Amino acid sequence: MKVHLRNPRRELELDGKFSVNSLLAHLELPRESHLVIRNGTLVPGDAALAPDDTVEIRPVISGGC
Amino acid sequence: MVATASKCRVCKEPAIIDLPRHNANFCAEHFLELCRRQVTKAIEKFDMLSKDDRVLVAVSGGKDSLAVWDMLVELGYQADGLYIGLGIGEYSDVSGQYAKDFAAERGLHLITIDLRSEYGYDIPTAAKATRRVPCSACGTSKRHLFDKAALDGGYTVLVTGHNLDDEAAVLFGNTLRWDVEYLSRQLPVLPARHGFPKKVKPLIRLTEREMAAWCIVRGIDYLVDECPMAVGNKHLAYKAALNAIESESPGSKAAFYLNFLDNMAPLLAGQSKAATDELGSCTSCGAPTTSDLCAFCRTAQKARAHEPVPVELVLSKGRRR
Numbered sequence: 001m002k003v004h005l006r007n008p009r010r011e012l013e014l015d016g017k018f019s020v021n022s023l024l025a026h027l028e029l030p031r032e033s034h035l036v037i038r039n040g041t042l043v044p045g046d047a048a049l050a051p052d053d054t055v056e057i058r059p060v061i062s063g064g065c
Numbered sequence: 066m067v068a069t070a071s072k073c074r075v076c077k078e079p080a081i082i083d084l085p086r087h088n089a090n091f092c093a094e095h096f097l098e099l100c101r102r103q104v105t106k107a108i109e110k111f112d113m114l115s116k117d118d119r120v121l122v123a124v125s126g127g128k129d130s131l132a133v134w135d136m137l138v139e140l141g142y143q144a145d146g147l148y149i150g151l152g153i154g155e156y157s158d159v160s161g162q163y164a165k166d167f168a169a170e171r172g173l174h175l176i177t178i179d180l181r182s183e184y185g186y187d188i189p190t191a192a193k194a195t196r197r198v199p200c201s202a203c204g205t206s207k208r209h210l211f212d213k214a215a216l217d218g219g220y221t222v223l224v225t226g227h228n229l230d231d232e233a234a235v236l237f238g239n240t241l242r243w244d245v246e247y248l249s250r251q252l253p254v255l256p257a258r259h260g261f262p263k264k265v266k267p268l269i270r271l272t273e274r275e276m277a278a279w280c281i282v283r284g285i286d287y288l289v290d291e292c293p294m295a296v297g298n299k300h301l302a303y304k305a306a307l308n309a310i311e312s313e314s315p316g317s318k319a320a321f322y323l324n325f326l327d328n329m330a331p332l333l334a335g336q337s338k339a340a341t342d343e344l345g346s347c348t349s350c351g352a353p354t355t356s357d358l359c360a361f362c363r364t365a366q367k368a369r370a371h372e373p374v375p376v377e378l379v380l381s382k383g384r385r386r
Binding site: 006007030031032033034035037041042043044045046047048058059060061062063 | 070071080081082083085090093127128129200230231272273274276277278281282289290291292295296298300301304305308309311312
């Protein structure tokens with residue numbers, strides 16, 4: 001599975017079975033501050049991810065005051 | 066085809082987002098409906114806007130300001146946008162393009178101001194010249210220019226995209242210091258008074274995660290990358306702390322901030338000294354101030370006297386600390 005991350009931008013190739021929640025937990029990313037987009041579509045925490053999926057993990061926290 | 070287990074609470078179609086604080090999942094259509102309902106509730110409860118208002122939305126090119134502009138237009142408000150080019154290197158160039166593209170694609174009116182070409186300085190230089198954190202110089206500059214543009218343009222309300230996470234983080238910081246002055250002024254509506262437009266925050270009932278999701282579902286391209294000058298600021302640390310609590314106890318952020326507004330803000334009403342201070346006029350620009358020169362003119366004066374500082378220089382100094 002191809003995983004795109006931001007801040008900083010980087011790309012990972014992961015093997016194994018993941019749901020959205022287990023992928024975030026695997027990468028130690030808090031669910032409250034990230035969204036997961038699978039093949040261009042937003043998906044909820046219990047969505048299963050397939051090996052041929054392209055996944056973007058998008059951070060949602062801004063630091064401006 | 067990969068199965069998605071969770072279903073929309075409303076229609077039972079496959080969900081696109083889980084919202085633990087509502088103990089529910091939603092499909093795209095009903096998620097958008099939830100967001101519209103939350104914004105409408107905030108607007109009505111705090112008497113933020115009417116359909117007769119001429120609204121100016123402060124737009125950064127990020128998710129919150131584009132989402133609130135999109136929602137207000139969709140809900141039938143007359144809303145123009147205001148973008149300020151802060152001169153934060155490539156970050157400002159890219160953010161400005163997102164704001165311009167959003168407006169052009171929807172036929173909306175966007176006012177743009179460029180700090181360097183119109184006022185002779187930028188935020189990295191102001192941060193260096195004033196020896197203050199970049200967010201301080203940035204906030205001072207933006208607030209002044211938002212107010213001025215709203216008043217000069219005849220707008221009746223200035224809207225900002227501050228969301229529930231922003232407000233909860235500011236409240237957290239003010240509470241840690243028991244800063245009664247700031248606590249008593251932390252309201253979602255600031256009424257117009259001499260030299261200041263009415264200012265409102267329609268997104269106070271929606272989280273950052275929900276606003277990012279709004280943009281994704283609505284097909285709004287926004288600048289995802291973080292402002293390089295905000296990295297490591299206290300505001301981000303407070304948000305991380307609140308999100309750690311939220312993950313253990315969903316709904317805590319909303320309870321913390323919205324119950325503050327219901328239960329604590331009324332007790333603090335009238336405690337703000339700044340709100341009742343007699344204001345004079347800045348001898349340089351005429352803006353309201355308690356000094357001879359307003360904070361914006363003091364910042365601009367120091368920054369203009371300083372040679373331009375590239376953003377990289379301020380960042381590398383920040384990392385050495």
